[in-house]
Amino acid sequence: MNWLDLIGALPWRVGKPDSEANPPSLEVIGLVGLLMVGVLAWDTAPYVLISIALAEALVIGFIVTSAVRRVKRHRRDEEHVERIAERAGLRRAQPGEFNLYALPFPIFRAGEWQGFDHVWVGEWGDDKVWVFDFWNGYELRGQDVEDHFTCAAIELRHADCPKLSVTRENPWSRTWGHLGWRDIEVESDDFNRRFDVSGDDERFAFAFLAPSMIDWLQRTPKQFEFAVEGPWLLCRSRWLPTARWWDLLRMIRDFRGRMPKTIPRLFPDTVRPLAPGGDPSGVPGDRRARPERPREQSQNASGSVQGVRPA
Amino acid sequence: MNASGAFLVAAVALVVLLLGGAVSFNRFVSQRNHVREAWANVDTELRRRYDLIPNLVETVRGYAAHEQATLEAVTRARTAAAGDAGPPGSQASTERGLVRSLRDLLALAERYPDLKANERFADLQDQLVETEDRIQLARRIYNANVRDLNRRVQAFPSNVVAAVMRIDEAEYFEIEEAIRSGPAPAAV
Known part of the structure; x- marks a missing residue:
């Protein structure tokens, strides 16, 4: 020491x-x-x-x-x-290799400031996998409040999926459902009671939530939530101590493993997305061009990128 | 409460009831359209399968011409299924016959290695797998829409609107896959 x-x-x-x-x-x-x-x-x-x-x-x-x-x-x-x-099979990400804002999920836009840390990357077969801690913060009655998450994301090579989010039902979403703002409901009543499924494309939701996937999701611990968009699969949890990273990795691996074979066939990749490193904003026609954000980023010694509060 | 007050309360209650009834009826109309649309998708996917079968039969005939009974059974079942324009319950019954005969046809490939190795047969089999996936997907969406409609037809107070407007429950469509595809291979 x-x-x-x-x-x-x-x-x-x-x-x-x-x-x-x-x-x-x-x-x-x-x-x-x-x-x-x-x-x-x-x-x-x-x-x-x-x-x-x-x-x-x-x-x-x-x-x-x-x-x-x-x-x-x-x-x-x-x-x-x-x-x-x-x-x-993961390694520590190199500085600049990971761009949080390239990920299309709304959670990475939430809050007044965001950042990420402890970024690991690897390749599982054809897929690229990322694991990282993420936080977003906001001001509440003069106090800074931050929510911390640990996330794992997989970039698929051969699929371009519409938006789909699978979260746990809560009293709020249940009330909205009773009032008529229903989420997508699959054939399993038990699953519908426990999960709130929302997305752009009902057909994709049904294709993705095949019976084996439904069965598996019902057996996952409550802290894990899932989302799909473009070529990305995301599994997120409230902040996890490193001792529990393996649980998260197992979740994303099983989530990927249970993805029906039919998905790449029915929703093939039309535009090859850029890997989340580098700066894609200059690529013409790139559908995931990084938006201009009034935020700064800094890189720490371990090469991971940290977001900071806007001045 | 005087007579005009009672009249006002009754009028407000009537307006609320009428509005509720109209909203409920409109939702029924929308749900019924969803069911019809979902059924049209099922039908499209079934027709895709009917179109594949003649090619499949001809390819198998090239290697197993003496398996006449199996080949004719598939052709008969296909004709019966394609000609059935009845309700989902009736179509499910003819489709089950087609699925059984298709399984027999595909089982032939196990006995004829040359047929199994044939590129065209493999390609048709892949197309059949994809079509089966599409049929099952369309079927699940259809059944989910049917369940939502039936739930409202049975539950109070929407069942009152359904009875008045003569909206009936829809039939589920249950068939098995002729050939099954599993989940995508695990990444690690």
Whole structure:
């Protein structure tokens, strides 16, 4: 462990997930306060100074111990991800290799600012797979609120699918359904009760949600939601610790595996999309040209791209 | 409440009922059209299959001419199915006969390796698989529309509108696949 790691892991630098930049913690404020009291109490009895020195030593010890533990945990997580990635045939994405805004799903447009981190990429047969942490943020009553997700996306080579989203039913969507704004309903009542299916093309929804897919989706854990658009399959969850990345990878692999064979035949790829790296905005006729966004991006040391708040 | 107040309440209730009835009726009309449209799609896909069968029969005949009974059974079943313009229940019955005879025809390929290796036969078989997928897809969409319509025909209060406007339940269409395609191969 080197000093740079340790400094990086001090409480004002480390958050969970890493993308959150935490404000100075209570420990730091306490330490500064104790130092000030020590300076003011210079003239008082020695036992007061000794007490203050002990308290300061305790606080410093606590901070250093917690920083060491954080560094160790971070290392352990990294090693865990490396092992998972190796098993799944993934590698860390190169800087600029991944462009979040090339993905067509509305979740990546939601919020006032967005960003992504820990981007891994690999090839499974003909398909390209991406795994990454993603967050979007917005201001609510003067407070910054951020939603964090972990996503896996597969880029299919031979399909151009209309938009389809498979999310869990909630009281809100159920009420809308009762009022007549029904989602797409397949032949399984049980599935219809548990899932909210929306999309542009009913025929595609039925073709994609074949009986075997319906059966599998009903057995998936509630935290996972699915979407399809263009050549992309997406599986997303609320933020997952690295120890649970394998669950997500298994989900996207099974989601892809259960995609009916008939999809590439019925919805063939007409325009070859660009890989999500680089800047596709200059390509004439490209249907997934990246829109101009009033946002900045920065690249961190690991090559992943982080979104930042607009000024 | 005086007489004019009671009249007003009754008038408002009547208007609400009429409006509700009109909305419900319009939704029935829209659902009935969806069912018809979905059935037309099923019909289109079935016809696509009828068009494939003569070529398939001729190709098989080139390798297994003495399997006359099987070949004639397919031709007869095809003629019966293509000529059946009845309701979905009746068509499902003739289609089942066609599916059975098609399965017998495809099973012949297992006994004739030359036929199985024939490029044209393989191509026709692929086309048949695709057509079966299309039929099953159209059938599922049709049945989902039928279920939505039937649910409203049976449930209160829309069943009152259905009874008054003489909107009947639609028939489901259930057939099996002659040849099955599985899910796409797993990526890893």
